[in-house]
Amino acid sequence: MYFIKIDPCKSTLTIGIENMWFKQSLIEFKFGERNEFYVKGTLGMEYIVEELQSSKEYLVSVNISVCFEPNKSKCYIQRPIAKDLLISKPQCNWNMDFKTPGFSLKSWMQSNQFSIHNKLPVYANYLLMEKLGVSNHLLKQSCHQNRKLEQMTVNRWIEECPLTIVKPQLQNGVTCTLTHSCTGVECCLDVELIDRSIFFKLDLDPCNHILLLSIENLSYNISLFNFDWGRDIRFSLENVFRIDYSIYDLSSSRLFQIDMNISACFETTGSCMFSQRVLTKTLLVKKPCEWVTGFVNANFSVGKWKADNNLQDKQYLHPTEILRLTEALGIKPFLQKDKCDKYREPYSKNIQGFSSGCNEVLRTITIPQDVVCHVGELCTEISCCTETEIIARTLETKLIIDPCDFKLTIAIERLLFEVDLFHFEWGHQKQFDLYGVMEVS
Structure with a gap:
C-alpha cells in the first residue's frame, strides 16, 4: 500500500509505503518540487505537491515504482497514479480537545x-x-x-x-x-x-x-x-x-x-x-490600497511561464494549467464564480457592442468584438464584459458614479475600490488594474 496524507491544520505531510512512513513539516516543505521516498531502494514513490493558497487547494502528482536493480530506469513497475489531482483543504476544527484527552x-x-x-x-x-x-x-x-x-x-x-x-x-x-x-x-x-x-x-x-x-x-x-x-x-x-x-x-x-x-x-x-x-x-x-500594482512578478511573461511548464507557445491550456496560471498571476481569488456572458443579461441585447438601460441618448465609440458593455438605468454606471482567450474566460469591469452619496466605485471582477468624490481629482486620467492582467483607464 502506498499513501500520501496532507494535513494543513497541523502543517504536516505524511508519505507511506506499507508499514514504513515518513512525516515532514509543511512549514519548510518546498512546494512544486519533485520528491522521492524509497524503502530499501525497492519500493518507491515520487511525488510533487503544489499549494494553491488563494483557492485553498493542493495539486498532487504521484508515481510509484517497484525496482530490483539500482538503475531506476529499469524498474519492474513504474506507474503514475495521480496527475494534477486537485485536493481541497479541509475546514480545520480549532475547538479540539487536547492531544491527550482530559489532560490536566x-x-x-x-x-x-x-x-x-x-x-x-x-x-x-x-x-x-x-x-x-x-x-x-x-x-x-x-x-x-x-x-x-x-x-x-x-x-x-x-x-x-x-x-x-x-x-x-x-x-x-x-x-x-x-x-x-x-x-x-x-x-x-x-x-x-x-x-x-x-x-x-x-x-x-x-x-x-x-x-x-x-x-x-x-x-x-x-x-x-x-x-x-x-x-x-x-x-x-x-x-x-x-x-x-x-x-x-x-x-x-x-x-x-x-x-x-x-x-x-x-x-x-x-x-x-x-x-x-x-x-x-x-x-x-483600513488603509487605501494601491490602484495600480502591476504584475505580482514584475518580470512575468506568459511565454516564459509556458516554457517553464513545458507548454507550447500557442497551446491551449488545460483547466488545471489555467488554475496554475491564475494562481501565478495572483488573480485567482478575485475571479467571480459566475463569469459575465455577452449572451446573457445585461449584455445580450447589445447593438454594436453596447446595451443600455438608460433613457438618455448616449454617444458610444467603436469597441473591439471581444468586448460588450452595458450602461445602467441610472446612466452613471457602465459595466463591460471582455473575453480573455488565454485563461478561457471573461473578465468584468465596472465604473459607477453615485451622485447622491458622492462616491465613485470602480471594479474588476471582485476587486473594487470606492473613492470619496469630495477630494477627487477631476479631469485627470487615472488607471486601475488587477495585478497587471486587466487594466481600466
Whole structure:
C-alpha cells in the first residue's frame, strides 16, 4: 500500500509505503518540487505537491515504482497514479480537545513530582510540550528576544501604526504591537512555567482579502470573501495556546471592529493559566490600497511561464494549467464564480457592442468584438464584459458614479475600490488594474 496524507491544520505531510512512513513539516516543505521516498531502494514513490493558497487547494502528482536493480530506469513497475489531482483543504476544527484527552497540568506535574509554583527544568519542558503536541510548532527563537521594549508605551503596546487607535491596558508579561498596516496585531506572551514566550498574530489584509492567523509557526489563511463576520471564532495550537476573536466589517466606514483574546491553557476543565483581552470592540482603519500594482512578478511573461511548464507557445491550456496560471498571476481569488456572458443579461441585447438601460441618448465609440458593455438605468454606471482567450474566460469591469452619496466605485471582477468624490481629482486620467492582467483607464 502506498499513501500520501496532507494535513494543513497541523502543517504536516505524511508519505507511506506499507508499514514504513515518513512525516515532514509543511512549514519548510518546498512546494512544486519533485520528491522521492524509497524503502530499501525497492519500493518507491515520487511525488510533487503544489499549494494553491488563494483557492485553498493542493495539486498532487504521484508515481510509484517497484525496482530490483539500482538503475531506476529499469524498474519492474513504474506507474503514475495521480496527475494534477486537485485536493481541497479541509475546514480545520480549532475547538479540539487536547492531544491527550482530559489532560490536566496539575495531575501531570504531581505524577512527575514537579511543583506548580516553580519553573520546569529544561528536560521537563520538552516532555510537557511533546505531551501536549506543540513542540514541532514552537519557534526556534522565542518572541521576547525580538521585542522593541524601548518603543513600549505605558499600556504595554508597541506603536507601529501611525494612526491614533484606542487600545486596552495589557497585563504584565504580555506586549502587543499594532503593525504598520494598522489592521494587524502581534502579541508576545511570557509563560513563566515553561520559561519561554509565545507568539500570537492576527493580521487583516483588506487589499488581498485575507485574514492571517498565527500562533508560533502555525499559520492559517482565511479568505475574507465568504467570511463569517461577527461570529465568535477560535484558532488554537492543540487547544493549549488560543486566539479567540470576532470581526465586523464596517465597509461603509472603511473600518474593522475587532474583539480579540489570547490565552494559554493547560487544563481540560477550569480556567486558563493566562488570558488577556487584547482588543475590545476596537475600530481598526483600513488603509487605501494601491490602484495600480502591476504584475505580482514584475518580470512575468506568459511565454516564459509556458516554457517553464513545458507548454507550447500557442497551446491551449488545460483547466488545471489555467488554475496554475491564475494562481501565478495572483488573480485567482478575485475571479467571480459566475463569469459575465455577452449572451446573457445585461449584455445580450447589445447593438454594436453596447446595451443600455438608460433613457438618455448616449454617444458610444467603436469597441473591439471581444468586448460588450452595458450602461445602467441610472446612466452613471457602465459595466463591460471582455473575453480573455488565454485563461478561457471573461473578465468584468465596472465604473459607477453615485451622485447622491458622492462616491465613485470602480471594479474588476471582485476587486473594487470606492473613492470619496469630495477630494477627487477631476479631469485627470487615472488607471486601475488587477495585478497587471486587466487594466481600466
